[in-house]
Amino acid sequence: MDFLKNYSIQYWLESCPQGYLEDTEYGHPAGESEPEALLEDPVLRQQAIDTTVQLVVGERAALAASSGLINAAPDAASKCFLATQTLDEARHVEIFTRRLFDLGVKRDELESVLADRANKNLVKFAELLLEKVDKKDFVAAVVGQNIILEGLAFGVFEMIQAANETFNPKFAHTLSGTIADERRHVGFGENRIGALIREQPEKRPEVEQLQKEMSYYMLATFADRFRSRETSYEVDRMKEQEAAPAASAATPEDTAGTWQGVKIRNLEPREMEQLLADTILKDFKERLARVGVEYQTPNRP
Amino acid sequence: MEDPDNRDVREDLHALRPDAFYSRVHSFQHWFDSVQGYLDELEQGHRADIVPEELPENRRERLITVLCNYSVGETAALEASSGLVRIAPNRPVKIFLATQVVDEARHTEVFIQRLQELGVADPEAAIEARASAAVREFKRRLLELVDGADWDAAILAQNVILEAMELSVFEAHAAVADPVTVDVLSRVLKDERRHIGFGENELGRRLKRDAVLRQRLSRLKRELDHLVLQTVQDTLEALGLSRDERPDIGRNYLAAVERLGLQA
Numbered sequence: 342m343d344f345l346k347n348y349s350i351q352y353w354l355e356s357c358p359q360g361y362l363e364d365t366e367y368g369h370p371a372g373e374s375e376p377e378a379l380l381e382d383p384v385l386r387q388q389a390i391d392t393t394v395q396l397v398v399g400e401r402a403a404l405a406a407s408s409g410l411i412n413a414a415p416d417a418a419s420k421c422f423l424a425t426q427t428l429d430e431a432r433h434v435e436i437f438t439r440r441l442f443d444l445g446v447k448r449d450e451l452e453s454v455l456a457d458r459a460n461k462n463l464v465k466f467a468e469l470l471l472e473k474v475d476k477k478d479f480v481a482a483v484v485g486q487n488i489i490l491e492g493l494a495f496g497v498f499e500m501i502q503a504a505n506e507t508f509n510p511k512f513a514h515t516l517s518g519t520i521a522d523e524r525r526h527v528g529f530g531e532n533r534i535g536a537l538i539r540e541q542p543e544k545r546p547e548v549e550q551l552q553k554e555m556s557y558y559m560l561a562t563f564a565d566r567f568r569s570r571e572t573s574y575e576v577d578r579m580k581e582q583e584a585a586p587a588a589s590a591a592t593p594e595d596t597a598g599t600w601q602g603v604k605i606r607n608l609e610p611r612e613m614e615q616l617l618a619d620t621i622l623k624d625f626k627e628r629l630a631r632v633g634v635e636y637q638t639p640n641r642p
Numbered sequence: 643m644e645d646p647d648n649r650d651v652r653e654d655l656h657a658l659r660p661d662a663f664y665s666r667v668h669s670f671q672h673w674f675d676s677v678q679g680y681l682d683e684l685e686q687g688h689r690a691d692i693v694p695e696e697l698p699e700n701r702r703e704r705l706i707t708v709l710c711n712y713s714v715g716e717t718a719a720l721e722a723s724s725g726l727v728r729i730a731p732n733r734p735v736k737i738f739l740a741t742q743v744v745d746e747a748r749h750t751e752v753f754i755q756r757l758q759e760l761g762v763a764d765p766e767a768a769i770e771a772r773a774s775a776a777v778r779e780f781k782r783r784l785l786e787l788v789d790g791a792d793w794d795a796a797i798l799a800q801n802v803i804l805e806a807m808e809l810s811v812f813e814a815h816a817a818v819a820d821p822v823t824v825d826v827l828s829r830v831l832k833d834e835r836r837h838i839g840f841g842e843n844e845l846g847r848r849l850k851r852d853a854v855l856r857q858r859l860s861r862l863k864r865e866l867d868h869l870v871l872q873t874v875q876d877t878l879e880a881l882g883l884s885r886d887e888r889p890d891i892g893r894n895y896l897a898a899v900e901r902l903g904l905q906a
Contacts, residue, residue, distance in 0.1 A: 350748040351686070351748075362674070366671065404736065408740065408743060409724070409727075409728055411724035412724065412725055417750060420717075420750070421747040421748075424744045425744055427740045428741055428744040431736065434733065435737050438733065
């Protein structure tokens with residue numbers, strides 16, 4: 342149980358609010374704003390709103406799940422860690438919601454924009470997780486949340502961050518804090534759940550089925566997103582921005598915009614989908630093996 | 643795309659429109675700005691440079707029992723506030739409750755660490771053995787309200803009744819405690835003031851215009867009063883205060899609850 346000391350409130354206070362979030366406002370340095378090129382192009386702006394809506398939906402699910410799991414947690418240290426995760430997820434809801442306002446969504450239209458634009462497959466993904474939380478099934482729910490959902494968030498955030506490093510530093514900076522949070526959450530899931538799976542091996546089949554189903558809905562969400570005409574347009578426009586002399590001069594380092602060893606902006610949308618899906622599924626496989634669960638290959642949409 | 647509701651809010655929070663004001667004071671950002679300062683550079687929930695007072699054995703024993711009661715209260719608040727996130731009526735309230743979840747978890751952690759500093763090897767076992775029956779029963783009843791998704795009743799029980807009780811007891815204890823415990827309690831109290839303010843705001847406006855709700859919550863308050871007053875009495879006894887030394891915590895608690903217009 343010693344590893345749980347690294348997940349205490351004190352550790353969280355020192356590393357997060359008093360560490361990498363110090364001097365930020367809504368997750369990014371004060372004074373940063375969305376790029377003009379995005380705000381002035383209606384398709385790009387709509388795509389940015391759509392992307393951010395999915396982030397809010399995912400984070401709302403994580404907020405409901407982490408808060409709901411506190412009561413089911415088997416020990417005080419796990420409860421304390423989940424309390425820090427609850428606040429992390431609430432912060433993510435807040436900063437991504439704030440981005441929707443920055444992109445021009447009116448406050449009184451927020452809920453209807455979320456309802457209209459939430460990806461149906463992502464909603465199903467979240468519902469599967471919240472069913473386990475409602476049943477206070479701690480083992481399955483922690484795998485669903487801290488390995489599957491957080492693994493998904495981690496991969497998606499990293500790729501979006503790389504893609505926005507040059508084009509939209511405000512959004513890239515916002516994401517870097519959430520990535521640091523997700524790294525902690527995934528670590529907890531692996532450490533805590535490994536011990537619980539060893540104590541309750543009969544839970545394995547149920548957990549494996551959950552992973553398979555959640556993975557399918559994740560892939561279906563990616564397919565909806567990357568195979569649209571609007572995404573092709575978005576990728577082309579952002580490539581043009583990247584190629585503009587001012588942008589090139591602003592990022593002399595060759596690694597800017599690189600994820601998994603690949604320059605994201607050199608990829609077509611279908612290649613991005615493949616890279617994202619393969620990276621996350623490989624990650625699931627490795628993490629699940631570490632906690633003693635056998636990865637199940639999901640159906641492909 | 644400038645948002646007038648968020649311009650210069652640090653300078654003039656009270657100039658915001660009411661909905662923007664509530665959204666702001668319930669935000670992570672507001673929590674973040676509030677706790678910066680009083681939670682900086684602490685070890686185990688208190689300043690590292692405070693020289694601990696050597697406590698006589700009977701005083702140390704009493705303090706351990708009191709901290710066990712506090713731990714049950716804080717765990718109740720942790721489990722209740724986390725359960726309420728899901729059923730909260732809107733996003734700002736969910737976010738506020740998430741900040742409360744981490745506050746309550748911090749309180750649980752610092753009280754358990756204080757027990758360890760006092761030489762308690764197994765704090766969970768000590769809590770099990772020493773915590774008062776009244777505070778345990780209060781916890782059970784509170785979690786029953788949360789599990790039943792009874793938003794108004796759970797907010798009354800947690801953010802008004804439990805917080806008012808804790809506020810009154812911690813203030814009284816801080817007046818007579820050793821320096822380390824005083825420092826821990828003073829930082830916990832700052833959080834509790836935020837929580838009770840939320841409870842009063844959340845319920846106050848609706849209670850004023852809804853007689854049926856007022857009647858229902860008055861009944862609940864009467865049901866819980868004896869548990870609260872018994873918990874207060876148990877804690878004051880554990881602190882070793884004689885009857886004439888005890889501050890009128892019961893009266894302070896009842897006054898806080900009655901500010902909402904609930905009938906005695």
